[in-house]
Amino acid sequence: MGSFWARDVGRPGMGGPSRALGCRSLPDASRRPSLTAEPGLVIPRGQPVSFRCQGPPGTELYRLKKEGAEQFMDLPAAEGGGLFSLETAPNTAGNYSCLYKIQTAWSEPSNTLQLVVTGLYEPPSLSALPGPNVTAGQNVTLRCQTELWFSSAALAKDGETVGFGSALHTGPGSRTDFLLAAVSDAQQGRYRCYSFHGAASEKWSSPSAPVELRLTGEAGRPSQPPSSPKLPHCPKDLLQGVPEARRLEEEEAQRGGMESGPWVNLREWRQ
Incomplete structure (x- = not known):
């Protein structure tokens, strides 16, 4: 007899009339x-x-x-x-x-x-700001954008999910910004993003085209990369933006580098 699907009528248990067990041992489950x-x-x-x-x-x-x-x-x-x-x-x-x-x-x-x-929706687009080639200690934003509205996005690095973020409604579409603060060797790799609706967090879009993040050298002075503890796995909770990330975004917007939007600060990464 192979596997089969059957209708669930409640949790299985020990049905039937009670009987004297004598010295027989009960099965251990x-x-x-x-x-x-x-x-x-x-x-x-x-x-x-x-x-x-x-x-x-x-x-x-x-x-x-x-x-x-x-x-x-x-x-x-x-x-x-x-x-x-x-x-x-x-x-x-x-x-x-x-x-x-x-x-x-x-x-x-x-x-x-x-x-x-x-693969249940069209793929979003992923871009790196100011670019995918960065110096050690530099801040980088990975922007996940969609043409249609979605409430949330997921970021994956080398095939492993590393962060979630809520999306900002931009006209008919949406976008989510993932901030990589003080980039070090641990953040190098291939990134993709997915879009989904919060009420159906297990149904994602197709993945975006990959963005390869590379470290190109030091930015004029010796960089001081922070220690890199492992990022805790967060399959449910959305990572929230932080005041520092918001300040960095506003400064960048004043320089004309990007539009204002939500931030997700990813400071801790898997080694």
């Missing part, structure tokens, strides 16, 4: 399973994604559930080892968790993973 995804959680529309649910020895059945859906997917442990394969589409985007079953006992749900599906 007290451990929560773990859920992982390959090749990742940001997947282009039409591409496959695999969820692996891992339970303890003795697991007989795995169940994959999508938040808000009335259906679930069951897979006998002997057939797939808890590996569920899906082809991404707009309706597959969302939050997933899994359970396992030992005899008649079901576990608690696993950790929750949010699957993001890209």
